[in-house]
Amino acid sequence: MRQDTQVAIVTGGARGIGRAISLRLAREGAAVCVNYAARADAANAVAAEIATAGGRAIVAEADVADADVVSRMVARAEAELGPVTILVNNAGVGSGGAGSLDTFDPAQMARMRAVNADGVIHTVRAVAPGMRARGHGRIVNIAS
Template sequence: MSSLLNGKVAIVTGAARGIGAAISKRFAAEGAAVSLSYLGRASEAEATLAAIRTAGGSAIVTQADVRKEQDVQRLFAETKARFGRVDIVVNNAAVNHRMTVENITEAEFRNHFDVNVMGILLMVKEATRYLERDGCILNISSLSSMIPSAGASLYGGSKAAVDAITATLAVELGQKGIRVNAINPGITQTEQLDEQPFVTPELRAHVSNMTPLRRLGTPEDIAGAAVALCSPETGWITGQCIRVSGGFR
């Protein structure tokens, strides 16, 4: 393993499992100290923490609700208290409850947009108090923001908002030397995917056949892209929403 993030300090939200856990582990393997944030999956977050430490990495774990500004402030404060600073913020926490428009409620709308959009804005707002020049913010969006899918109005709509604010924040924060990008994963084999009732074996096979690389993505695929975008090697890239989907469009 290389050391593309050697000496960096990263906060990763939604880090208990799936893409967030994979990014956290890969960042640690690349030399970063990682502050893992989770909301309701304590045992899985602790398992991710243990895996990083067993491999020789440096990490802490903090329970925080990205919808609550006080929690976000505490997350950053605890990270700085332990590691001295913050260099990278990965906004991965998200909800995805698929439903047709007839079943959408105000509560579900607010849940999706509070977590997927406001959560990112609160994280970035606080990040501006900590990140210095060459700081990096990475938002985990989705191909659902670009490709329509029945039942994904709330999720896809919220992720389209993520794409829009990624570009806007890159303009706002560029003058401070802070980069802001997004990754738009295609269908990725995670625990969350397994919990979606619409994801049938037939759908998996169809998506795999429609993907030029002929398979679904893995969390490690997304983690590799995250390392690249947060490393100094891509210091001239900002404001971009990058598809990481094996070529699926």
């Protein structure tokens, strides 16, 4: 199904599953905001691939753990691409093989919680009011 009137934000959209989702949404006609936190090169490559195929994409560096940064990302996506109709929460950080819970670094645990849980809340809160007002929107949360 073509998504020509859709605008998507894909958090963690530069690599792995997020990259695949960004590219698929673009192939289906959606304009895509490719979010990243650490790999600008990967995000730019995804946006370039979308543009080469005739799609529209922007790249947005934003730490989803920061609600203010997320709000600015959403505002920019809407200013440049249009109202956000699809949110894919894919950003996530893992333990990096840190071991068992009894030896886990508390700072690393806090970072995981901030990105993997709070990040979802921040992005949903940033897009849901607009989706609700327009009577349309889709939110997909990915976790592992």
